[in-house]
Amino acid sequence: xxxxxxxxxxxxxxxxxxxxxxxxxxxAILALYSPMVAAGEWRDYALACGRDRAVFxxxxxxxxxxxxxxxxxxxxxxxxxxxxxIGADGRVxxxxxxxxQVVRAVSGRHLRAIGG
Numbered sequence: 589x590x591x592x593x594x595x596x597x598x599x600x601x602x603x604x605x606x607x608x609x610x611x612x613x614x615x616a617i618l619a620l621y622s623p624m625v626a627a628g629e630w631r632d633y634a635l636a637c638g639r640d641r642a643v644f645x646x647x648x649x650x651x652x653x654x655x656x657x658x659x660x661x662x663x664x665x666x667x668x669x670x671x672x673x674i675g676a677d678g679r680v681x682x683x684x685x686x687x688x689q690v691v692r693a694v695s696g697r698h699l700r701a702i703g704g
Contacts, residue, residue: 607662608637609644616688617644617658620695630655656681656694 609617624630624646632647634654641661645654657674664670669685673694682693 605639606637607640607642607660609635609642609660613660613687614644616691620691621646624695658687658691658694660687 621630621633629648630646631649634643634645634647636643636645640663641659643660644658646656646658647654653676655676659672659674661670661672664672664683665685668683669690671685671687671690672683673681673690675681682690684690
């Protein structure tokens with residue numbers, strides 16, 4: 589009697605890669621988030637990684653909808669840019685290839701609203 593080794597499942601075994609923010613991207617986002625928390629404007633955040641996008645959502649209170657969503661969509665890298673800031677109403681406030689520039693749009697907008 590011969591014993592054959594177990595046969596693996598047929599077909600290639602692909603693992604689905606998740607899109608996430610890397611360390612450089614998170615430091616750019618947290619450079620904006622930290623002063624806004626210290627000023628009392630923002631109080632909570634949520635981080636989600638998925639198949640097609642990564643999202644960093646900013647909340648004034650945790651029970652509300654997010655004020656801003658900072659999204660990374662690598663599929664849009666060749667078009668408008670893979671980074672976007674989306675407002676509470678769902679409008680795209682800024683889109684681009686450089687995360688630091690996209691995030692600066694939110695800080696400038698918020699500081700004008702406070703000061704003026």
